[in-house]
Amino acid sequence: MAQKLTFIEILRRALDEELTRDPAVHLLGEDVAVGGAFGVTKGLAQKHGAQRVRNTPISEAAITGVATGAAICGLRPVLEIMFIDFVTLAMDCLVNQAAKYRYMSGGQLAVPMVVRTQAGAAGGAAAQHSQSLESWFIHVPGLVVVAPSSPVEAYGLLKSSVRLGDPVLFIEHKRLYAQREAFVPDGPLPGIGTARIARAGTDVTLIAYSAMVGNALEAAEELARSGISAEVIDLRTLLPLDMSTIAASVAKTHRAVIAHEAVLNGGVGAEIAAHIGHELFDELDAPVTRVGCPFAPIPFAPELERALLPGTANIVAAVRELSS
């Protein structure tokens, strides 16, 4: 019987194993030595020492810079930024320094760093603790953006991210933290930049990432009851984008719906839709459709939050509209 672990427990396990495997791996962030705001790093300072799991002041700009500087000098820092909303404070380092180090130095230096951060809306965290800002980062050459959809996925993707030679923004959705999944650590680690087929189907391709993959799978289940066979692609990595997996699926189903929690404007869905429109124009039997958040900040009151956030019903409705 496989052990069932939560998303948080599985992240901890991946970090613990990477700390054990490679002495260059170091964790830093606000409160990480006492477990971090969400308990992901609980117990790791006791096990691996205060030098390798270090608390920092509330100084996102400096700690992102410190992680970057340490990375170019041979450490493999894993930095926790408590909420993706706070990454705004670290933008100079991420965008101007970390992303460009390899390029600007003509390949002399690299930044093997992971910035773990937590994103998405749930439970009334309101406008400054609920955003989905991933599309800002897929616009920056040199960065890698990873957004796991489940505990088991998070395990492999985090380990692959730690071992990569590039700066990775690793986005954990707060809605997934308590999710529990049977876990057997085996098999090769997923390659960064490879999507996976989360459910096979023939009539429509649902493309999603992070927590929205769960909604896409629910939507596929509901659609199956009315005879529509949906294939679900879990992107796993947003930058680079695995267009070959998407193309193979859309060439088979001839319909595509892209779903994410972020607002539609300038989003990941727009990027994918442009690729599909250009590269698979002849394959399409219907316009490419996007499901995402209406263009507003995330509100506080539960009724308003529910009203704004896209979910399973929106995906089902989008598919039905395509099929009608």
Add this chain to the structure above:
Amino acid sequence: MTASAPTLDDWKEMLRTLWRIRLFEGQVQRLAAAGEVPGFPHLSTGQEAVAVGVCAHLTRKDSLFTGHRGHGHALAKGCDLQATFAEIIGRDSGLCRGRGGSMHLVDADNGMLGATGVVGGNLPLAAGAAWAAQVRGDRTISVVFFGDGATGAGVFHETVNLAVLWRLPILFVCENNGYAEFTSREEHSKVNHVSAFAAPYGMPAKTIDGNDLRVVHAAAGNAIAGLRDGSGPFLLECMTYRLAGHYVGDAQQYRSKEDLAAVQEKCPIERLKRQLIAQGVSESELAGIAEEAKREVLQAVEGARAAARPDPSTVLEYVYSAPSLSATTG
């Protein structure tokens, strides 16, 4: 690395480096005016003693970070004259194969680990390198050069605080040239000296005459010895003067003629020469040092100018660790 008190030969060697930097930047200025230097080169003319006095204590294993005005720091750290010039004029043989340019000089083998064009951005990077040095435990240190203007950025304060908390082996070297870009310090801050920011965070600091190489050398030597012994970060504020404008082509209308004339007197090269003459070195020997430096610089400049330009077909190299990570796969 200069051990304890420098010999007369050590001072002569440092004079040579001062000249190399001065003449090198003179060539940058000349070629920029001729349209051969892309972008916005920033000169450190007049501030060379800070670079030379600090870097005299560093080995190749020590890390150095600078900002947009970093040619002197790179050369003082040991970067090759020709490869550095080639980078500044965008050649394939440049330090960064023409990807970085004047504001982003990197020479990893010499510990020249970064030059950032965004003021203040280099400070936490240097602290990160200091952390890595602390983890290695090999008595190496990290040095960051920045201007007084950088203290207006929040990240300066964040980094100093963290460096003290973690007791990092980092030397903060402020080149206080009295100007943040085009505005004099008095208009930027009511805090007259950057060193005043150190005490509240619990960091030792010293304000010195940055145009006197001997003063810089002695102060940096003491600070760096402490850093290697694990005594934690130190801030050295070097009062200096930018003889050049903010960037090449800056007409410097914000400065008076008297102001500029007064500082010619403070020129670090002239001051060191006067000191060496007082120690018995002949004028002709000093002139010979300048001549040699000039020959070296001109040879490097001509070598760089003759070097191949980057191949446009290589423009997508070095974005990621592997080609498979290019923005879209498939």
